[in-house]
Amino acid sequence: MKSISVMVVSLVLGLTILAALGDDGIQGSKHNFSKQEWSGGDACAACHGTETEPPKAAPLWDANADLNRTFGVSLARTKQAGLGSTMCLRCHDGTIARDTVAAANQKSRFSNQDHPGLFGAGHGTSEHPVGVEYPRVDEDFRPAAIVISEGAVTLPGGKVECISCHDPHAMSGQPYMLVKSNAKSALCLTCHQK
């Protein structure tokens, strides 16, 4: 029985890795930095570190990352975003990018300087909030349990983070590395009861 479980787990892991290396995975995505000089040809190292730069925090995170950095003026209703957002913002806030990634692609650069009021929920905001608690009882939102049970959108720590909607590994093959297709605004309507 145990061996069957191991086999199943191995199979799943193997398929996942295969998928990750396929066109729908990170290899075919813009997150494949293996051709960048600084990456040393390693598609994973840009984010997950190397053996010489051991991980500092889960999941196998780059030791150089300053995870306690404060982003912007009011990141997500005064609450600091979780790992699921800070990992992304490390590059995508345009201020601490490891290289000039964000500058080269203005659209994926979410700098507080470029967008005043960035990440602040409330008046004047121009970005979907991250690091916010998912509403518990609100007729405008579907119940968190149902959202999670559908398997696409995740709510790490009960919060909305970048990775709630975006999969940095681009496993779904959707544009913008969305976790699921947004046809008929399905991704938006996963949470928003509109």
Next chain:
Amino acid sequence: MTNRNSESRIRNDESRTIPMDRGIFRHSPFAIRHSGFAILHSSLALVVLIATGYVLADDSVVNSKHDLSAQGPGPVRAVHENEICIFCHTPHNAAPQVPLWNRANPRTHYRIYESSTTDARIDQPSGPSKMCLSCHDGSMALGNVLSRPATHPIVMTARTIPPGTTDLTNDLSDDHPIGFRYDRSLSNADRQIRAPEVVTMELPLGAHGEMHCTTCHDPHNNELGEFLRQSDQRGAICISCHDLNGWPSGSHANSGKHITGRTVDVGERLKYDTVKDNACLNCHKIHGAQARERLLRAQREEDNCLNCHGGAVANFNIASVIGKRSAHDVRFRRGIHDPAENPFTMRRHVECFDCHNPHAVAADPIGRVGGTFGQTVKGPNLHVSGVTLSGGQTDNAAFLYEICFKCHGDGITRSRLGDARQVTQTNTRLEFQPSNPSFHPVAAPRRNNDVVSLMPPLRVGSMITCTDCHNNDDARALGGTGPNGPHGSLFEPLLARNYETDDFTVESANAYALCYGCHIRDSILGDESFPLHRRHIVDLRAPCGVCHDAHGVSRGQGNSVNHSSLINFDLSVVSPADSPSGRRIEYVDTGRLAGNCTLTCHGLTHIGFPYTGRGAGAKSVLSGVRR
């Protein structure tokens, strides 16, 4: 619009037949797609669930008119784009206004709503309203969203919102006002606006308490049709803010009469079937009203009323009586009446609204003209402005005559064509003053005890109303079949019954039917009061009006000696006589049922000619008349 709403109602009905938790099922297609099973019957179930899921989603933007995606239900939709939220929202790089707005604001300068009766300070629309107007003013392309390059907008079946009821254009003066602060100062200034704190939370105001499109409309929820937040049936959404005097008990809020006609403006059927269900919508159009000020459906004031009161819906056909020989013909003038008008300076006109408040009108169950019944205003005239007996203005006339005084009193509007009498007064307010030497008891009980001719239940001390004498000649209160009230009559000046004023009229019950309605003919002709009535009226064929002034003799002009008993001689018949004290026309009251006259009439000269009556059964002494 009506068609759309009936569709919406039908969809509602369908949805009610399937008891499912819409909140869970409406997104079921997405959940089920991940199940991975693909056997036939589950696929069928999937299709059914998708289908029902969307049918059920009346309270969702999905499949509503605001679903502009390529799968959207309306004729206006994207050609390829299948996202729904994108037309208004984007998660990143949104316009700097909540909620993650994906459109630029229109730069349109709008013509805004104006009204002489509003206390609100109405500004150009702002905030959420501008967001709505970014499509609904028709100026901006529907597919122009911030998340797409301006050079590559979303391709739509229509570039901008097509002309029609939903295209508000840059003229918002025919739409319910937005962009004003709904605060205590407004509700304090206008007592017919509820205090903002008691307005339901279902109708949210803006960040600074201002009214927006989104106060009434929820762009994501079309469950009630027209994306309304509350139903407009029985005016529910309107009366959440508007606290109209007399509305709850008024006929227009409670009449179950079926609307058989069509709207007066565009000829559509009204949204609901009965008067009470249509409520405000009977007369008002919230967007695109033909009469901009006060958002009335019809440009001509009276058309809003006659649409139903012209024989189509209401019991009585007012249109049939306002064309009579003597009438308050409301069709005659247009665009003059203003609810804020000053009765002393307004231009001459008459509209339905001068005497009736359509918010408060109610049936008069007694419906009888006259006598002791008619003192205070009844249902049809509730909550109408007026001028009081002392000449002050009131927003809420307590007595019917106060409504009449608006036009027939001090103002420049009254008729100046008074009869040629000893004392001429065309200001009816002055004619009916209780301090006058004599007056018909409209504003106060009569002080004269000599009136022995009154028909019970009238008695000395009874009061009457203007409408006892001025009324439709076929008013049902008079035994006819037409509507009550001074709308129109065969008899001038708008008299309830015939009243001859020509000299040498042959006396008959009909000739002076107006007078005989209250004053018993047999008593008059039996000389029970003035002992020479029969002599004058029957024998010499002098009409009542030769000696009597029907309204009254005003205090400043007449005195109680010469003008008691409404004596005010008609100078076209009566001429002066040479008396020892000079050439004069004079009546002198010398006590109860007694007096003397100095005048010339029908060639007969009276010089201090005396009479004494002895009440009922009395006979006069015919002496001293000089032929």
